Amino acid sequence: VLLRTAVQSAYGSVDRGVERTQIGEAFLGTLGFSGWQLGNASAVLAEEAGIPGVPSTRVENACASAGFALRAGIKAIESGSRDVVLVAGLEKMTDPTPSRRRYWLGVSGDTEWERLAGLTFAGVYGLMADRYLAEHHVGREALAEVAVKNHANGALNPNAQFQKEITRQQVLDAPKVADPLGLLDCCPVTDGAAAILLAGEEIARSFTDTPVIIAGDGAGSDTLALQERAHLTRLAATQRAGDEAFHRAGVDRSVISFLEVHDCFTIAELLALEDLGFAGRGEAGALTLSGATRRGARLPVNPSGGLKSKGHPIGATGAGQAYEAFHQLRGTADRRQVEGAEWGLSHNVGGSGASATVTIYRRG
Amino acid sequence: MARSVQAAVVERPGWRRGDLRVEGPDEDPFTLSVSALESLQRLPGFDRPWGRVHLVGPSSREMAPALGEALGDPALEVRRAQGGATEVFTALATATGSGGSEGPEAVVVVDVASPPVPGRVERPYGGGAVAFGIREGDGLRIGPHGERHHPPERRPDATAWVRTVRRGTGVGEELKGALVVRAAIAPPVLLAFWTKELPDVVVRNASPVDLSLGPAPHLGPAVDLLEAAQVPVDGPVRVLATIQPSYTTFLGLGVGDPWILVPAAPLAPDAPTWRGRPEGDGELLRSVSEGAYVPRPRYLESRGSRWRFLADQCPGCERLTFPARGVCRWCGRSEGLVSVALPRDGGIVEARTTVRPGAQPTEFDPWVDAIGGYDVALVRLAPTVLATLPVTDALAGATPAGAVVRTRLRRLYPMEGEWRYGRKAVLTPAAPAPT
Numbered sequence: 001v002l003l004r005t006a007v008q009s010a011y012g013s014v015d016r017g018v019e020r021t022q023i024g025e026a027f028l029g030t031l032g033f034s035g036w037q038l039g040n041a042s043a044v045l046a047e048e049a050g051i052p053g054v055p056s057t058r059v060e061n062a063c064a065s066a067g068f069a070l071r072a073g074i075k076a077i078e079s080g081s082r083d084v085v086l087v088a089g090l091e092k093m094t095d096p097t098p099s100r101r102r103y104w105l106g107v108s109g110d111t112e113w114e115r116l117a118g119l120t121f122a123g124v125y126g127l128m129a130d131r132y133l134a135e136h137h138v139g140r141e142a143l144a145e146v147a148v149k150n151h152a153n154g155a156l157n158p159n160a161q162f163q164k165e166i167t168r169q170q171v172l173d174a175p176k177v178a179d180p181l182g183l184l185d186c187c188p189v190t191d192g193a194a195a196i197l198l199a200g201e202e203i204a205r206s207f208t209d210t211p212v213i214i215a216g217d218g219a220g221s222d223t224l225a226l227q228e229r230a231h232l233t234r235l236a237a238t239q240r241a242g243d244e245a246f247h248r249a250g251v252d253r254s255v256i257s258f259l260e261v262h263d264c265f266t267i268a269e270l271l272a273l274e275d276l277g278f279a280g281r282g283e284a285g286a287l288t289l290s291g292a293t294r295r296g297a298r299l300p301v302n303p304s305g306g307l308k309s310k311g312h313p314i315g316a317t318g319a320g321q322a323y324e325a326f327h328q329l330r331g332t333a334d335r336r337q338v339e340g341a342e343w344g345l346s347h348n349v350g351g352s353g354a355s356a357t358v359t360i361y362r363r364g
Numbered sequence: 365m366a367r368s369v370q371a372a373v374v375e376r377p378g379w380r381r382g383d384l385r386v387e388g389p390d391e392d393p394f395t396l397s398v399s400a401l402e403s404l405q406r407l408p409g410f411d412r413p414w415g416r417v418h419l420v421g422p423s424s425r426e427m428a429p430a431l432g433e434a435l436g437d438p439a440l441e442v443r444r445a446q447g448g449a450t451e452v453f454t455a456l457a458t459a460t461g462s463g464g465s466e467g468p469e470a471v472v473v474v475d476v477a478s479p480p481v482p483g484r485v486e487r488p489y490g491g492g493a494v495a496f497g498i499r500e501g502d503g504l505r506i507g508p509h510g511e512r513h514h515p516p517e518r519r520p521d522a523t524a525w526v527r528t529v530r531r532g533t534g535v536g537e538e539l540k541g542a543l544v545v546r547a548a549i550a551p552p553v554l555l556a557f558w559t560k561e562l563p564d565v566v567v568r569n570a571s572p573v574d575l576s577l578g579p580a581p582h583l584g585p586a587v588d589l590l591e592a593a594q595v596p597v598d599g600p601v602r603v604l605a606t607i608q609p610s611y612t613t614f615l616g617l618g619v620g621d622p623w624i625l626v627p628a629a630p631l632a633p634d635a636p637t638w639r640g641r642p643e644g645d646g647e648l649l650r651s652v653s654e655g656a657y658v659p660r661p662r663y664l665e666s667r668g669s670r671w672r673f674l675a676d677q678c679p680g681c682e683r684l685t686f687p688a689r690g691v692c693r694w695c696g697r698s699e700g701l702v703s704v705a706l707p708r709d710g711g712i713v714e715a716r717t718t719v720r721p722g723a724q725p726t727e728f729d730p731w732v733d734a735i736g737g738y739d740v741a742l743v744r745l746a747p748t749v750l751a752t753l754p755v756t757d758a759l760a761g762a763t764p765a766g767a768v769v770r771t772r773l774r775r776l777y778p779m780e781g782e783w784r785y786g787r788k789a790v791l792t793p794a795a796p797a798p799t
Contacts, residue, residue: 102725107657111658112662114752116658116776117752117753118719118725118728118740119725122723123717123723127716127740129717130715130716130717131714131742131765176718177723179716179720223693226752227751227752228693232714
């Protein structure tokens with residue numbers, strides 16, 4: 001139902017309508033598919049989208065599955081092999097038992113040296129946060145402010161899992177999960193799906209007068225395990241993906257109106273701001289505490305509420321970020337609209353940074 | 365040249381269960397033995413290849429080759445023996461006698477804690493390991509040993525008993541004043557009798573010296589031996605006699621020459637505690653992992669890095685790749701890589717998190733059930749090498765970034781019917797100085 005709802009909504013968003021026969025290829029981002037169709041899950045996308053016979057491919061890069069599915073769709077359009085491509089992301093996380101869920105959440109990290117040392121992703125990001133706070137002499141308040149801001153944004157998003165505001169003190173007082181991260185530093189377990197229709201610019205303009213243009217994209221990878229990285233507080237995959245995306249878009253960071261970054265844990269948003277070049281090393285905490293990343297401020301970050309408040313249906317998140325960019329740049333984001341949004345950026349990370357994509361969008 | 369015990373290392377666990385000092389939930393005879401033998405390897409004269417290791421105490425057949433692998437000598441001969449004092453003394457006699465091999469030898473005696481058994485009066489006992497290092501030269505000399513039976517229904521005959529001990533150990537009149545008696549579980553009346561009949565001897569009482577080693581059948585004789593060797597009694601010869609309700613074991617010792625003793629670290633006042641393994645190992649090992657799966661061949665392949673911190677050093681760029689994987693991860697070279705063992709102690713914690721209940725992988729549910737939350741640390745082993753290590757032997761949250769740690773081989777998780785082992789970080793304590 002999730003997938004069908006998202007795809008139908010995507011079809012319905014095309015101002016002048018789209019024929020399903022125009023779709024030449026489909027890509028599905030999913031990690032666990034609720035645990036019941038671990039192989040060949042992409043066939044379900046073709047079935048639910050009503051596009052039988054159309055080649056469909058499952059893309060799995062953990063939490064960046066849909067980001068990489070989007071990238072595959074972009075490449076299919078750019079190469080000229082397809083005119084219209086359907087990209088979807090799906091995760092149904094609440095169906096499996098808690099232990100089963102912990103299983104397939106955990107196996108996307110480094111299995112041998114992290115998972116079997118006793119870490120889930122909360123623990124891995126806990127290590128990054130511990131190092132970051134010590135290295136840059138930053139207090140937990142900076143992490144808490146990320147959660148506060150994103151919940152405030154999520155409170156305005158009808159698709160958000162948590163549509164209520166929280167206070168900094170609530171974040172600081174929440175039970176610890178993996179020190180220094182507490183419960184409200186962590187994104188929730190979420191069900192969700194999102195679907196995107198991609199087309200070449202000329203064809204897109206035949207569908208609508210207000211398309212959103214993908215101006216550039218980039219991707220990168222890094223080691224699975226933190227222990228093999230040169231820096232514990234930098235995601236090299238994000239740095240590479242961001243640099244590539246800006247290079248391909250031919251713009252610099254100053255044009256960006258808003259960011260949708262991968263805040264699976266509060267520390268991840270601070271790292272993203274620095275890795276993407278929007279804050280100097282160790283300065284993202286101060287930037288966040290200054291209020292500059294709030295929705296109405298200089299650099300709105302996660303106006304959707306981010307993974308933290310909107311939710312993080314693993315394999316759907318990258319598509320969900322593109323959905324937010326689509327609405328922000330068409331001016332249809334309702335109460336959470338970033339005024340005057342012309343350019344946007346989405347950033348999707350797999351695991352603890354083993355893979356990442358960055359996509360830059362502009363108003364068409 | 366004659367061989368003697370020239371060093372001994374006592375490895376006693378730092379955990380509590382009730383009044384007992386017990387091994388932690390991630391220890392077993394294998395881990396205790398490896399820890400004691402690794403400590404012995406660090407002492408002068410024992411840092412070269414050993415001829416043989418004698419293992420006395422509970423062990424499995426798989427443990428012998430694994431012990432050699434853990435110590436960096438897969439071809440190491442390991443002789444196993446189950447049993448109590450007689451087997452301990454026999455192993456020491458073999459290692460110090462003419463049957464000894466070329467090079468140093470070690471005798472490692474190990475016991476794991478016994479749980480209390482409902483309906484039985486015997487006290488449970490603690491665990492640990494003692495590793496004796498034996499090589500040519502002067503040190504603690506192991507003399508003859510024997511047993512004398514004295515059924516409890518018969519009145520003890522002190523004269524006959526002393527005669528047997530003298531004959532068995534080859535110690536003559538000098539026995540007087542040089543006898544160390546340990547009446548492990550003898551009834552108080554029997555102990556009083558020996559004390560009265562042999563007024564000149566030093567008597568060690570049955571009460572536990574520290575946190576109830578108690579009647580540990582394997583470890584007890586080894587600890588008694590070390591204690592007997594240190595008791596201030598005139599003369600270079602003494603006899604250790606351990607009185608049980610129906611028999612006595614005895615061993616002659618020559619203590620005139622110096623030898624090294626590395627005692628166990630004192631039990632910290634805030635030593636962690638746990639509830640034991642109510643479900644038993646068997647059930648754990650039979651359970652099917654719902655979590656991360658590492659096939660056995662993959663585990664075997666990684667044991668060098670897991671157990672001994674082996675890294676590949678590239679002859680081209682000279683950088684280290686850890687875990688070793690047969691290719692330099694910096695420049696891609698796979699020919700001529702040199703295996704390098706990284707330091708196992710002295711690493712610095714670069715980052716630490718405390719995993720709270722609910723945030724653990726499913727494989728760690730038993731660990732959380734036993735002790736609650738636990739720490740995991742990124743430890744810098746070398747300038748360019750970090751390792752993700754669980755922290756053990758400490759309360760959750762007790763290991764801060766910047767701390768210096770040593771590492772110990774411990775149980776990691778059960779999978780496919782066996783325990784998988786790897787190194788864990790342990791906060792470096794104020795280590796007791798060797799004497």
